[in-house]
Amino acid sequence: MKILRLTLALCVGTMGLAAAQDLPYQTPPRAIAALAEAPPTPRVSFASNGQWMLVMDVQDMPTIAELSQPELRLAGLRINPRTNGSSRASYASSLRLRQLPDGKDLLITGLPANARISDVQWSPDNTKIAFTHTTNNHVELWIADVASASARLVPNLFLNSVFGTPFEWVSDNKTIIARAVVGGRGEAPSATEAPKGPAIQQNIGKTAGARTYQDLLKSPIDERLFDYYALAQVVKVGLDGRMAPLGQPGIIQQALPAPNGRYVMVRTRHRPYSYTLPVSSFPQRVDILNLEGLVVKELAEVPLADNVPTSFDAVPTGPRQFGWREDAPNTAFWVEAQDGGNPKTEAAVRDKLYGLAAPFDGQPQELAALPLRFRDIHWGNDKLALVEGYRWADRKETTWTLDLATKTSLTPLFERSSQDTYTHPGSPYLRRNAQGRYVLHTDGTGDVVYLIGVGASPEGDRPFIDELNVRTKKSLRWWRSEAPYYEMPVTILDANKRVFVTRRESPQESPNYYLRDAPSLKVTPLTKFPNPYASLGNLQKQVLKYKRADGVELTANLYLPPNYKKEDGPLPTLMEAYPVEFKDKKDASQVKGSPYTFARLNWGSPVFWVTQGYAVLQGTSIPIVGEGAKQPNDTYVEQLTASAKAAIDEGKRLGVVDPNRVAVMGHSYGAFMTANLLAHTNLFKAGIARSGAYNRTLTPFGFQGEERTFWEAPEVYNAMSPFNFANKIKTPILLIHGEADNNSGTFPIQSERFYNALKGHGATVRYVVLPAESHGYAARESIMHMLWEMNTWLDTYVKKASPAEPLK
Numbered sequence: 001m002k003i004l005r006l007t008l009a010l011c012v013g014t015m016g017l018a019a020a021q022d023l024p025y026q027t028p029p030r031a032i033a034a035l036a037e038a039p040p041t042p043r044v045s046f047a048s049n050g051q052w053m054l055v056m057d058v059q060d061m062p063t064i065a066e067l068s069q070p071e072l073r074l075a076g077l078r079i080n081p082r083t084n085g086s087s088r089a090s091y092a093s094s095l096r097l098r099q100l101p102d103g104k105d106l107l108i109t110g111l112p113a114n115a116r117i118s119d120v121q122w123s124p125d126n127t128k129i130a131f132t133h134t135t136n137n138h139v140e141l142w143i144a145d146v147a148s149a150s151a152r153l154v155p156n157l158f159l160n161s162v163f164g165t166p167f168e169w170v171s172d173n174k175t176i177i178a179r180a181v182v183g184g185r186g187e188a189p190s191a192t193e194a195p196k197g198p199a200i201q202q203n204i205g206k207t208a209g210a211r212t213y214q215d216l217l218k219s220p221i222d223e224r225l226f227d228y229y230a231l232a233q234v235v236k237v238g239l240d241g242r243m244a245p246l247g248q249p250g251i252i253q254q255a256l257p258a259p260n261g262r263y264v265m266v267r268t269r270h271r272p273y274s275y276t277l278p279v280s281s282f283p284q285r286v287d288i289l290n291l292e293g294l295v296v297k298e299l300a301e302v303p304l305a306d307n308v309p310t311s312f313d314a315v316p317t318g319p320r321q322f323g324w325r326e327d328a329p330n331t332a333f334w335v336e337a338q339d340g341g342n343p344k345t346e347a348a349v350r351d352k353l354y355g356l357a358a359p360f361d362g363q364p365q366e367l368a369a370l371p372l373r374f375r376d377i378h379w380g381n382d383k384l385a386l387v388e389g390y391r392w393a394d395r396k397e398t399t400w401t402l403d404l405a406t407k408t409s410l411t412p413l414f415e416r417s418s419q420d421t422y423t424h425p426g427s428p429y430l431r432r433n434a435q436g437r438y439v440l441h442t443d444g445t446g447d448v449v450y451l452i453g454v455g456a457s458p459e460g461d462r463p464f465i466d467e468l469n470v471r472t473k474k475s476l477r478w479w480r481s482e483a484p485y486y487e488m489p490v491t492i493l494d495a496n497k498r499v500f501v502t503r504r505e506s507p508q509e510s511p512n513y514y515l516r517d518a519p520s521l522k523v524t525p526l527t528k529f530p531n532p533y534a535s536l537g538n539l540q541k542q543v544l545k546y547k548r549a550d551g552v553e554l555t556a557n558l559y560l561p562p563n564y565k566k567e568d569g570p571l572p573t574l575m576e577a578y579p580v581e582f583k584d585k586k587d588a589s590q591v592k593g594s595p596y597t598f599a600r601l602n603w604g605s606p607v608f609w610v611t612q613g614y615a616v617l618q619g620t621s622i623p624i625v626g627e628g629a630k631q632p633n634d635t636y637v638e639q640l641t642a643s644a645k646a647a648i649d650e651g652k653r654l655g656v657v658d659p660n661r662v663a664v665m666g667h668s669y670g671a672f673m674t675a676n677l678l679a680h681t682n683l684f685k686a687g688i689a690r691s692g693a694y695n696r697t698l699t700p701f702g703f704q705g706e707e708r709t710f711w712e713a714p715e716v717y718n719a720m721s722p723f724n725f726a727n728k729i730k731t732p733i734l735l736i737h738g739e740a741d742n743n744s745g746t747f748p749i750q751s752e753r754f755y756n757a758l759k760g761h762g763a764t765v766r767y768v769v770l771p772a773e774s775h776g777y778a779a780r781e782s783i784m785h786m787l788w789e790m791n792t793w794l795d796t797y798v799k800k801a802s803p804a805e806p807l808k
Helices: 003-015 028-038 221-228 608-612 632-654 668-680 714-720 720-728 748-760 780-797
Strands: 041-044 052-058 073-075 077-080 092-099 105-107 119-124 128-132 141-143 150-153 168-169 174-182 231-237 243-257 263-267 284-290 295-302 319-325 330-338 351-357 364-369 373-382 384-391 394-404 409-418 430-432 438-440 448-453 464-469 475-481 486-494 499-505 508-517 522-525 539-546 553-559 571-577 581-584 617-622 624-626 657-667 685-690 731-740 766-772
Touching: 028 553, 041 243, 041 486, 052 119, 077 221, 092 119, 105 499, 119 168, 168 243, 174 243, 221 243, 243 284, 243 486, 263 319, 284 714, 295 319, 295 330, 330 499, 351 373, 364 384, 364 409, 438 766, 448 475, 464 486, 486 553, 508 657, 522 714, 553 608, 553 632, 571 632, 571 668, 571 780, 581 632, 608 617, 608 780, 617 632, 617 714, 624 632, 632 657, 632 668, 632 714, 657 668, 668 685, 668 720, 731 748, 731 780, 748 766, 766 780
Parallel strands: 373 438, 571 617, 571 657, 581 624, 657 685, 685 731, 731 766
Antiparallel strands: 041 052, 052 092, 073 077, 092 105, 119 128, 128 141, 141 150, 168 174, 174 231, 231 243, 243 263, 263 284, 284 295, 319 330, 330 351, 351 364, 373 384, 384 394, 394 409, 430 438, 448 464, 464 475, 486 499, 499 508, 508 522, 539 553, 553 617
């Protein structure tokens, strides 16, 4: 105890110094550390035939040594040069099978020691499971046999997974299409070789605004490194061990087999590259190959997307969003803008959907003309597909039915505001067909679909399953979650018998999976994952409902220490929030979340501090509303202030929040919020801002929900930038940032410059840079140290502040 006090005293004593500190990683109080170290809940996957459940034990936090392995940051990608895969991934460590409904767990044998498993995929017939294993120097392909619960390595194959999942099953259940590292590619280019000339960018009179991206190419050396590590060969891999290359090597982003398994769609990126845009905007060629590796159709050649307007609805001109019709044997589809890709251009038709069937030698067929921007399509059968479109300006979204057999025009099924959660009809349930492709689950007539929804309502979220006839628009509710649980449908096993699986939880019960028979109300538990926070006791949670001064209704999740009693009086309080823009006060006022969810404490949660005697306001509503022609951010500061004050006032009214001892915290856009609240109010005793952006002129082509550029609304950018008000921030603020932040706009320089501005005006500020960490933090040492920093800051500037008088 004396050592801990001495450590804290040393930390507090150095907080007034401007010099850098050489401080080893610290750990928070044991109660916080124990919660942070709780084992992750296993992941679960269900076979589409409803016969098997796969349980995947998840690896715990990596060490800082693991996180600090070599990393290349190229074209928006983060690459581990040793493995030729992603440098930041989450892995499973073991696999267990259970036959449903009541079989015993079968540990899959034959797995490699210290397995790092990812990209898990069932075969179309559910008899096998393919997955990758990442060793210290490559990514391997493994196959598990379900019947024998045993796994084996596919030898002589190193995968290239820099673009994500590097393989796909073919519908024959015997073949896999993989992206492999090219053999004989030679030694990697040197990242430290002397440059042969300057890096030059040029634009001649073309409007080419770009949002603020991270990890971009910066030099010809970067280009050569990208070419080396992104180079891949498409390979046809037989489960009998035979392999054959398909086509030529290239910067292959995707190789997707057709549903019937006779063709492969290959998307290849190529030069010229960009130093201001990520690889998703690089030129690409889309080819269709047969399984002998011959190109049977050059589907598209798409140029560099460097002249796309910065509006949220803006898209490149020409073909985009290529894929296969999942319900047809071999029909490719894509989308093309009809308004030049610019949503500000008047146009009755925004996008058109095209299809082209094998042998791909005819003219593309127009499938649909959309008055809104295309978002997605769910294929069902010749008579039914569901097409989704949206418009950002007024948050409108529409779902249409599309009859491909009769070429019937689009028929609206749902039209609503994307922010009106109470009217959300749910998402169509997709089942895997015999080819392993996800299609609409329909009844025998093909007219009925099944919708799974969160079920937002004035009493909180109540998930549901609905059966909807898309022709008559009549629906039947199968089931709805009931108090005192929050229960979310996961998969439908038998639509005719209404048998499905849910994930059920409550404030005291961790999420577990249950088999439900809707007609009989029979419930069968499938898992018994223990509560990882049993040592905490019964966590007290309440969903608060209150109003701010302008009448907008707000909510917040209030957590209190397990043994707290109201006569204990008001508590020091930690408030966490993340602002959201709305176009309608009614939508902004809707209740968010549920009082019955289990509080899974991820690394960034504020709920840890109930163990230290704090009241916690988590998920506090901070709506920023701009109705009609007004934009939300025109009155950002005023609405921010009103929302924060309303939350504190409600906590004070309940007698649990001490208004003289409140801290505010946020991550990313929440950090930006935190800095603004300290700059413009006196509501808080301290602030904690993690991985934020504080100077909006560094994101001049839009940010978050703001699509106007700096030059279109300079007064908004200036008023919203807490950097401009650094001289007014007198409340102690803790800044934390990952050294390797890859999020758009939140460069670490944002915190560095903000710290310098605050220090230059005599603020009480501490700036902590976490080595090797990205926008979200991962390493155990980093997370423990972050929690220690936060706890020390809160204890120093909040808990020890003068408390308010108890309520009489």
